[in-house]
Amino acid sequence: MFVGRTELLGLIDRTIRVPATGPLPGGGPVLVVEGVGGSGRTALLEQVAREWHEDAPTVLVRPRLREHLQPRERAIRPVLAAVVLGLSRVVRYYDLSFERVLLAQIAIETDTTGLDPVAARAELRRQDNTYQQRGALLGLVKRLTEVAGDLVPNLGAPGADVAPPIIKEISDRIFSRLQRSRWLSRRVWSAAALDWFGHQGQGFTHDAELVRLELSAHAASEELVVRRGLDDLLVAALLADIRHSLAGVANRRADVVVLVDDGDTPSARAFIASVLRVRRALAATRDSPDHRLPDPVALVVTSGGELVRELTGQLPPPVPRVEPDLADVPADAWWVRVTSADLSVENVIQLARDQVWAAGPVAERIGSAVHELTGGHPGATRLLLDELRETGGRTDDLAGLLRAPGPEPGHSLEHHLLGLFVRGFTAAKADDTEARDALVTVSAARHLAEANTLVALLPEVSRLGSPLLTSPTLWTPPDVDPAHRRLHPLARYLGLRALAARSADHPASWRAVFERLPAADPAARLHHRRLLGGHAEVAAELLDRLPTTPTAEWLRLLDAVAATPDLSPSPSPERAGSARAEALGHVLNLVEVASVLDSDPCVADPDVLAKLKHREDVYYRALAPLARDPALMVQRAVRRGGRRG
Numbered sequence: 001m002f003v004g005r006t007e008l009l010g011l012i013d014r015t016i017r018v019p020a021t022g023p024l025p026g027g028g029p030v031l032v033v034e035g036v037g038g039s040g041r042t043a044l045l046e047q048v049a050r051e052w053h054e055d056a057p058t059v060l061v062r063p064r065l066r067e068h069l070q071p072r073e074r075a076i077r078p079v080l081a082a083v084v085l086g087l088s089r090v091v092r093y094y095d096l097s098f099e100r101v102l103l104a105q106i107a108i109e110t111d112t113t114g115l116d117p118v119a120a121r122a123e124l125r126r127q128d129n130t131y132q133q134r135g136a137l138l139g140l141v142k143r144l145t146e147v148a149g150d151l152v153p154n155l156g157a158p159g160a161d162v163a164p165p166i167i168k169e170i171s172d173r174i175f176s177r178l179q180r181s182r183w184l185s186r187r188v189w190s191a192a193a194l195d196w197f198g199h200q201g202q203g204f205t206h207d208a209e210l211v212r213l214e215l216s217a218h219a220a221s222e223e224l225v226v227r228r229g230l231d232d233l234l235v236a237a238l239l240a241d242i243r244h245s246l247a248g249v250a251n252r253r254a255d256v257v258v259l260v261d262d263g264d265t266p267s268a269r270a271f272i273a274s275v276l277r278v279r280r281a282l283a284a285t286r287d288s289p290d291h292r293l294p295d296p297v298a299l300v301v302t303s304g305g306e307l308v309r310e311l312t313g314q315l316p317p318p319v320p321r322v323e324p325d326l327a328d329v330p331a332d333a334w335w336v337r338v339t340s341a342d343l344s345v346e347n348v349i350q351l352a353r354d355q356v357w358a359a360g361p362v363a364e365r366i367g368s369a370v371h372e373l374t375g376g377h378p379g380a381t382r383l384l385l386d387e388l389r390e391t392g393g394r395t396d397d398l399a400g401l402l403r404a405p406g407p408e409p410g411h412s413l414e415h416h417l418l419g420l421f422v423r424g425f426t427a428a429k430a431d432d433t434e435a436r437d438a439l440v441t442v443s444a445a446r447h448l449a450e451a452n453t454l455v456a457l458l459p460e461v462s463r464l465g466s467p468l469l470t471s472p473t474l475w476t477p478p479d480v481d482p483a484h485r486r487l488h489p490l491a492r493y494l495g496l497r498a499l500a501a502r503s504a505d506h507p508a509s510w511r512a513v514f515e516r517l518p519a520a521d522p523a524a525r526l527h528h529r530r531l532l533g534g535h536a537e538v539a540a541e542l543l544d545r546l547p548t549t550p551t552a553e554w555l556r557l558l559d560a561v562a563a564t565p566d567l568s569p570s571p572s573p574e575r576a577g578s579a580r581a582e583a584l585g586h587v588l589n590l591v592e593v594a595s596v597l598d599s600d601p602c603v604a605d606p607d608v609l610a611k612l613k614h615r616e617d618v619y620y621r622a623l624a625p626l627a628r629d630p631a632l633m634v635q636r637a638v639r640r641g642g643r644r645g
Contacts, residue, residue, distance in 0.1 A: 004347040004378075005044060007324040008033065008338060012048055016056065016298040018252050027255070027295030030276060030335040032263060032318060034303050036473040036488050037424015038379025038417075039340055041302035045259040048300065056254035057094055059086030061151050062261045063268040075108050075219035079271040080234055081148035083258055085141075085155060087242075088170045094256070096245045097177040099193035100237035105140060106131050107212035108219040121209055124216070132188055134175050141171040192244070200233065201240050201290030202281055228270075232281075235274035239282075243293045255298040263301035269310055272301055276315050276334055304424050305472035308337050320479075339478070342376030351381065355389045362393065365606070369395040373601035375489045379420045387413060396605035402497070414494050421491040425467040425474055437508070438462035443495025444513040446527070446563065448475045448482035453518055457508040493565075493601065500567035510568050523560035530591065531566055539588035543626075546587075551629035555636060562595035583626065590619035597640075616640065 015028040035041050049060045061082045084098050110127045112120040130136045145167050149155050155166055178187035198208035215233065218226050242256055260268050275297075282290060301307065308318060318337040321329055329336055343351075349367030366388060374380040387401060388394070406416035419431035422439060426432045438458045445451035448469070455463045462468045472478030475485040487495075502509050514532050519525035530538045538561060546554055593616045596603050603609065620637035624630040 003350050004343045005040070005047075005323075005340075007326045008044070008340065009047070009051075011326045011329060011338070012298075012300055013051075015300070016052060016254050016257055018254060023252065023255075023294035023296060027279065028298055028331060029319070029329070029333040030272065031300045031338060032272075032303050032307055032335060033300065033338045033340055034305050034308070034473050035340040035424075036377075036421060036471075036491070037304065038377060038420030039342070039424075039473070040378035041340070042261050043378065044340075045261050045300065045302060048257070049259060052254065052257050056257050057087050057096060058257040058259070059083055060153055060259045060261060061086065061268075062153065063151055063263075063265040074222075076105070076144060076147045077231065077234055077267065077271065078148040078151060079260065079267050080238055081105075081144045082151040083238065085144060085148060085170060086152040087256065088173055089154070089166075094246055094249060094252075095177055096242060096256070098174065098238070098241045099178065099190060100196050100241050101234065102131070102137075102140070102174070103128070103189060103193060103197070103212065104215055104234055104237050105144070107216045109140070109143075110216050112213060112216055120213055124209060124213060128189060128194075132178070134171070137175050138168060138171040141174065142167050145170075196237070196240060199288075200236055201288055202236075202285045203288045228274075231270050231274040232277055235271065236278045236281075239275070239278060239295060239297060240290060242297055243290065243295060246296045247293050252296070255296045258297055258299045260299070260301045263303045264306040264310075268301070269307055272299070272307065273311055273314060275299060276311075280315075280334065304467075305474075305478065306467065309470070309472070322477075339473070339476075342374075343371070343378055343381055344376060345371040348374075348376060348381055348385075351385055355385055355393075366393050366395060369398065369601075369604040372604065373398055373490070373493075377420075377488070377490045380417050380490055383407075383413070383417065396608075398604050399602040402494075402602065414497060418491065418494040418498065421474065421488065421494075425471045434459040434461055435468060438466075438468050439491065440495045440498040440502075441508045441513055442468065443487060443492045443499055444510075444517060446486070446524075448485040448487075450517055450524075451475075451487070452482065454508075454513065454516060457513060457516065493599075496565065496567050500569060523557055526557070526561045527563065530561060531564060531568060533568070535566075535588055535592070536584070539584055539591060542591070543584055543587045546623065546626050547628065549628070551627045551632040554627065555632070558591065558594065559598075562591050563599060565595055565600040566592070567600075583623065586619045586622050590616065590623070593619065594640075613640070 012031060015031055033041055033044065045060055049058050052058050059082070061079055063079050063082075080101070084101055087096050088098065106127050107124060110124050112123055115123060131140060145155070149167075175187060178189065195208055197211040198204065198206045200206075200211075211233070215230060219230060221227055221230070246252065246256075260272065263269060263272055279295060282288065282295075316334060318335040319330060319333040320337050320339070322339045323341040326338065345368060348371040349364050352363040352367035352370070355363075355366075366385070370381055370384050370388070374384060384401070387404070391401065402414035402417075403412050405411075406413035408416055418436065418439070422431050422436045426435045441457050442451040442454055445454060451469060452464065455469075458468075468474070474491065475482075475487060477485065486492075499508075499510050499513065504511070506512070511532060514528050517524070517528050519528060526538045526541060542554075542558065542561070545557070549557070593612050597609070597612055597616065603612070617637045617640075620633050620640075624633035627633050
């Protein structure tokens with residue numbers, strides 16, 4: 001069951017669907033959907049593919065499945081090749097011919113080393129003639145599938161070779177779309193496709209054969225400027241092929257749909273940057289014939305935030321939007337950066353109803369408890385609901401559920417859930433041990449500015465400048481002062497649990513980490529001191545401030561001090577009987593009860609929550625006479641009594 005994302009799916013639909021007034025000349029904006037690891041980006045693209053594959057040529061590409069290429073393989077741009085292969089299987093509606101891309105690939109495979117210019121041209125023409133034969137073209141398609149076939153889910157299993165019948169099917173379809181010779185006896189490359197390399201749809205007057213020979217000579221180059229120029233040439237060929245293939249199709253309902261799952265990979269990043277550069281270049285050459293043809297490609301990309309960061313400075317910044325406020329996205333934007341939101345509590349309750357708890361009250365109780373724990377994180381939400389289904393839906397021991405065995409043998413469920421976030425910001429999208437340890441350490445920080453003070457305790461690869469400390473999806477909201485960017489609440493909670501489980505002699509133990517955090521202001525100082533065991537000391541200072549500090553300010557200080565659950569192995573102050581006097585005891589216990597209610601989502605049993613809220617109410621009312629504004633204390637007690645259950 002797919003829930004939520006209504007506004008985002010609507011934006012994607014508007015980008016794909018051809019307006020009633022006709023296609024947009026430059027195509028719709030490239031949509032970059034950003035989210036933290038496990039945020040449902042893959043599920044979103046799969047849903048889009050399901051919704052559109054019957055109505056439009058659709059390809060879903062997963063670059064992460066094949067990224068480490070040999071020099072010979074690097075000459076084949078894997079994402080572009082995957083797009084061609086995936087779209088070549090499409091049968092209905094549109095006949096897509098990829099002549100220009102194939103002619104470019106033939107040039108790449110032509111070895112002209114040591115040949116003089118005349119001989120090089122002759123060899124290129126000979127290869128062009130060779131690949132007009134069905135058998136030779138089959139070999140070319142096979143080599144493309146070896147590099148890029150496993151990036152397209154509907155061509156075969158990830159990491160597996162594409163089956164020969166599928167390769168032959170793609171090859172036959174490509175071959176059938178080539179132009180017939182004058183005598184209809186064989187297929188030939190069209191003059192328009194061959195000549196395109198001279199003008200490239202931008203009014204150039206280059207020698208078309210010389211351009212392809214340059215492509216042959218430099219396709220595997222590692223030099224950034226050279227590689228970027230050739231990337232643009234290949235992407236321009238792809239867009240021209242699709243543009244010209246659909247030029248004569250009347251009343252199109254939709255554009256060609258290209259979905260790239262993980263635009264942070266180098267190959268995907270290069271492809272997307274080229275699409276944007278080529279579109280801008282075509283828009284700037286208004287007298288070009290290609291400019292007058294609509295760009296019929298809808299491109300949707302997922303990202304953990306690195307894509308936009310890496311392309312900053314190369315391209316104009318994208319139009320920023322935050323889900324669900326997506327109604328006013330300008331249709332003429334080059335690209336749009338959409339920060340995806342977590343699931344709402346209503347979404348999670350609906351997912352709970354889809355499980356075995358169809359009854360309203362039961363689904364609401366379970367969905368609310370799960371949302372409180374996960375914050376609506378899609379991956380964690382679905383996994384926890386699955387686990388709760390196996391245990392009968394009991395939410396009175398969520399901490400025990402987190403400690404229970406998870407999907408990976410030998411590891412707990414909370415280990416797996418924390419790994420979702422680690423995979424989201426590591427280069428290999430893997431649960432890297434050093435990255436995990438670093439995430440656990442920085443979970444002590446209330447915000448990114450504090451996290452940056454812990455770099456000395458982190459592994460070298462996770463220090464300043466690493467994705468752990470720069471990810472705009474892990475630390476939100478992006479593009480604001482670090483003191484206002486906070487770690488995803490579920491990642492922080494799971495990290496704190498793992499931090500509390502570290503031994504006392506660990507270099508980054510609970511005590512070592514909290515002792516290093518700076519006491520920049522009274523709230524920070526009291527917050528850290530409390531988590532280092534100074535409960536009575538913190539309560540005493542709060543009690544001293546209560547009569548002299550404006551009550552609203554005192555309540556904000558209380559909230560800041562109690563913002564982090566004390567998961568340390570030391571006993572809680574109430575269990576240890578550390579209250580020195582009645583008023584001091586009220587403050588001390590209020591801090592701890594408020595912290596549990598506000599920041600420990602594993603406490604989800606309705607009876608326990610009711611007792612905690614009653615005690616919190618008692619403490620606020622008992623302390624009210626000591627405050628400068630007693631009525632405000634009572635109002636706080638009433639207002640907070642309605643939260644959580």
